[in-house]
Amino acid sequence: MVNPTTRERASVQELIAKAGNNKRKKAIEKIIPVILFLIAGVSVLTTIGIVATLIFETVTFFRQVPILSFIFGTEWLPFSNKEAKFGILPLIAGTLKITLIAVIVAVPIGLAAAIYLSEYASDTARRIIKPVLEVLAGVPTIVYGFFALTFVTPVLQTIIPDLKIFNALSPGIVVGFMIIPMIASLSEDAMSAVPNAMREGALAMGATKFEVAIKVVLPAALSGILASVVLATSRAIGETMIVSLAGGSTPRFDANFTDSVQTMTAYIVQVSTGDAGYGTPIYYSIYAVGFTLFLFTLLMNFLASRITKRFREAY
Amino acid sequence: MVQLMNRTETEAVVSPPEAPVREAAKPVVYDTKQLNLWYGSHHALKNIDLPIRENEVTAIIGPSGCGKSTYIKTLNRMVELVDGVRTSGEILYRGRNIFDAKYSVEELRTRVGMVFQKPNPFPKSIYDNIAYGPRIHGIKNKKILDEIVEQSLRGAAIWDEVKDRLNTNAYSLSGGQQQRICIARALAIEPDVILMDEPTSALDPISTLKVEELVQELKENYSIIIVTHNMQQAARISDKTAFFLNGEVIEFDHTDKIFQNPADQRTEDYISGRFG
Amino acid sequence: MRITEQQPGVSKRYIDPDSVTKRMDGRKVINTVFRSLFFMATLVALLVLGILFYRILSQGLGFLSAEFFQNFASRIPEKAGIKAALVGSLWLMAVVAPVSMFLGIGTAIYLEEYAKKNRINDLIRMNISNLAGVPSVVFGLLGLTIFVRALALGNSILAAGFTMSLLILPVIIVAAQEAIRAVPQDVREASYGMGATKWQTIVRVVLPSAIPGILTGSILALSRAVGETAPLIVIGVPVIIHFLPTGVTDTFTALPMQIYDWAKRPQADFQQVASAGIIVLMAFLLFMNSIAVLIRNKFQKRY
Incomplete structure (x- = not known):
């Protein structure tokens, strides 16, 4: 090899050869991927930990309480002095009430906001509104819960005099507000992904922006929008603090929205803040409820990923 | 193009002749023997034989998709960054087969520098860009690093332009300057061979000229292999030219011979602009 | 946007320019109405955030004192x-x-x-x-x-x-x-x-x-x-x-x-x-x- 210039020091290649830490380098190259793989394994271990914990403790629970009376029971009276009853249906009913109201509130508003942002808003408007939605998404749920209890419920009571302090309506609405940013931003992503050429094609034939949004963009982005709604529903099902603070703690198996309710999550919180002794049926019941909750959200997430996969847009 | 492909099938059996000896032949740096390469099921390089000599500029030309970039990336095994690449045959670098299991790619790439299509400086200071190579290979002495940086920047004919702002981010430079920084970065480990993969394709004409002049200077001390889709560039700066088509070497000869009196009809068609 | 001129030499027309023009006004109104609806929905989300902040600030600021942190x-x-x-x-x-x-x-x-x-x-x-x-x-x-x-x-x-x-x-x-x-x-x-x-x-x-x-x-x-x-x-x-x-x-x-x-x-x-x-x-x-x-x-x- 020819060196460009003559100089007193050795050539770089010679210096490199002298520095020669190849063995160490090779060892590092071998060890690092293994270490990183183990780190990546933590997330899998977490899932395994969650599933194993839930199953294990739930099985213990079913040794004390028959599984059928849990699944089909319409009475949830764990603290009863006479005969405790562990029928999950009232808690599921409570969860579904909250979720239903939340979805009814969030889907129209979230979708409208998404359409506005993706199809109508100017860049400036988008630059202001999107961060605000992000803030809305970043508000801790405990704050929303406090808001539901101290503001939304009193306001609703002036409209519906029958409304109790703890009810399904107020936390349901607030959970709805909580998931609006999720629906809005995920749906907007889906709509923004629709190629402009499709919009231009319709606009060039004289379609109005509204027609483009409803007849071109919405159908094209449907899978993304559906997935966003399903994911948001899953969030609503798992929401804890809003319902704990504003929903109350009365498990009831009915379609009453104005009285105190209890969701699965709120029950877990109720037991955790109380002093249920370790090893009692009440202690194990939170795992059985947690497991049920986990299955619900898992199903939702699975559904969302199926929707995105199945209807992946072809553009 | 399709017709040409069919013709290739029959004539490719004749492996391209080594460039005829006009002067005392310089030693061979890179000797490619019966190299085949597949991306998955796509046969990208077919029976390549190519002896590349020391202290020459060897240009590789051909239409897009002919395998010229693939070939130059095979020379320092960068092509293996793509999943599903398989090779057969051998490439001898200074007599050692680079596909040999004992030959580490890092060692090979320390000896063989590369300049890429798009200027790709690191988002670091100019100084850190140049010092990157020496540093990763264990040179820590600040004084020696300073020396190497200056010498490499001088070698890439950009020292005067940047000597007062060695600590600014390399991205603040123009595209042409960035590319010369990238050349300086490659020079910093004093490689034996420099591979250049269309180094001027993203540059304006004036920057291109500067890089071409630089290549001419560098050839005194380095063996240079340059891929270009610009035939005039090949004619201007190279000593030898290899014409690639559909993954095969159609012709390999002295550059003036290729451009003035090509042996193969397809070479003539290509350089006269009938396709490509 | 309006199609008003009759093209010469076309014997039969499937699109009646007059009815298109007539319908166009309605479609434009719909567009405007929904545009405002979408915008208002977006505003609702922002409004909620505003009320929430206002409520909390007006209720809590009075209690924020040095002692509250101590x-x-x-x-x-x-x-x-x-x-x-x-x-x-x-x-x-x-x-x-x-x-x-x-x-x-x-x-x-x-x-x-x-x-x-x-x-x-x-x-x-x-x-x-x-x-x-x-x-x-x-x-x-x-x-x-x-x-x-x-x-x-x-x-x-x-x-x-x-x-x-x-x-x-x-x-x-x-x-x-x-x-x-x-x-x-x-x-x-x-x-x-x-x-x-x-x-x-x-x-x-x-x-x-x-x-x-x-x-x-x-x-x-x-x-x-x-x-x-x-x-x-x-x-x-x-x-x-x-x-x-x-x-x-x-x-x-x-x-x-x-x-x-x-x-x-x-x-x-x-x-x-x-x-x-x-x-x-x-x-x-x-x-x-x-x-x-x-x-x-x-x-x-x-x-």
Whole structure:
């Protein structure tokens, strides 16, 4: 090899050869991927930990309480002095009430906001509104819960005099507000992904922006929008603090929205803040409820990923 | 193009002749023997034989998709960054087969520098860009690093332009300057061979000229292999030219011979602009 | 837009220009109406945020005094302070930040730089997106069983910190993955071309470029951990604490726990104390978010 210039020091290649830490380098190259793989394994271990914990403790629970009376029971009276009853249906009913109201509130508003942002808003408007939605998404749920209890419920009571302090309506609405940013931003992503050429094609034939949004963009982005709604529903099902603070703690198996309710999550919180002794049926019941909750959200997430996969847009 | 492909099938059996000896032949740096390469099921390089000599500029030309970039990336095994690449045959670098299991790619790439299509400086200071190579290979002495940086920047004919702002981010430079920084970065480990993969394709004409002049200077001390889709560039700066088509070497000869009196009809068609 | 001129030489027309024009007005009205509807819906979301902030500020500002930061929890609203909770939340961050970022960035590097396409790695990827959908209260059950009981950490900072770290792990992984993916392939190639090993390339080229994105995402994830309440309740983090923790194995309380306790109390005064606590919590989050935004703006668009 020819060196460009003559100089007193050795050539770089010679210096490199002298520095020669190849063995160490090779060892590092071998060890690092293994270490990183183990780190990546933590997330899998977490899932395994969650599933194993839930199953294990739930099985213990079913040794004390028959599984059928849990699944089909319409009475949830764990603290009863006479005969405790562990029928999950009232808690599921409570969860579904909250979720239903939340979805009814969030889907129209979230979708409208998404359409506005993706199809109508100017860049400036988008630059202001999107961060605000992000803030809305970043508000801790405990704050929303406090808001539901101290503001939304009193306001609703002036409209519906029958409304109790703890009810399904107020936390349901607030959970709805909580998931609006999720629906809005995920749906907007889906709509923004629709190629402009499709919009231009319709606009060039004289379609109005509204027609483009409803007849071109919405159908094209449907899978993304559906997935966003399903994911948001899953969030609503798992929401804890809003319902704990504003929903109350009365498990009831009915379609009453104005009285105190209890969701699965709120029950877990109720037991955790109380002093249920370790090893009692009440202690194990939170795992059985947690497991049920986990299955619900898992199903939702699975559904969302199926929707995105199945209807992946072809553009 | 399709017709040409069919013709290739029959004539490719004749492996391209080594460039005829006009002067005392310089030693061979890179000797490619019966190299085949597949991306998955796509046969990208077919029976390549190519002896590349020391202290020459060897240009590789051909239409897009002919395998010229693939070939130059095979020379320092960068092509293996793509999943599903398989090779057969051998490439001898200074007599050692680079596909040999004992030959580490890092060692090979320390000896063989590369300049890429798009200027790709690191988002670091100019100084850190140049010092990157020496540093990763264990040179820590600040004084020696300073020396190497200056010498490499001088070698890439950009020292005067940047000597007062060695600590600014390399991205603040123009595209042409960035590319010369990238050349300086490659020079910093004093490689034996420099591979250049269309180094001027993203540059304006004036920057291109500067890089071409630089290549001419560098050839005194380095063996240079340059891929270009610009035939005039090949004619201007190279000593030898290899014409690639559909993954095969159609012709390999002295550059003036290729451009003035090509042996193969397809070479003539290509350089006269009938396709490509 | 209007089609008014009759084209000469066309014998039969399928489109009657007059009716198109007539219908056009209606369509334009619909467009305008819906445009305002969509805009108003967006405004509703913003309005809610506005009311929420106004309510909390107007209720809580009066209780924000120096004493509020110096006092521990109390049964008397006027004497209730947030000291233990604020310090506890800081301790919690001191555990969650290093643990979650170490795990999150490590996983992201593995997935982006090393993982080949195979079943195990597909499983890891799928698992992460599923984990992101697990309700936080369920993470609390995991923490209660594994960290509090099995590893006997009790309701310590460490137990809560580990639980929170796992909770925000998916968010950090995804943010770090995106940041790493945004580093252009060609600077990696430049590094390999110099004879750098993979790990050298990652440490010296990829990570320095990706770190702003990773930090931004991580801080946003951490701010989620600051505001989470449910896992802390399930783990059994207490509320009334009259001392400051001195180490990670000490028991503690945190801002959202304290707020939850105040919000539940029936006395009206405690609602104002809760509002004051929320102001502190939100200021804490706002501070973290501004740092994240600052980092994002400072390092945006370098390629």
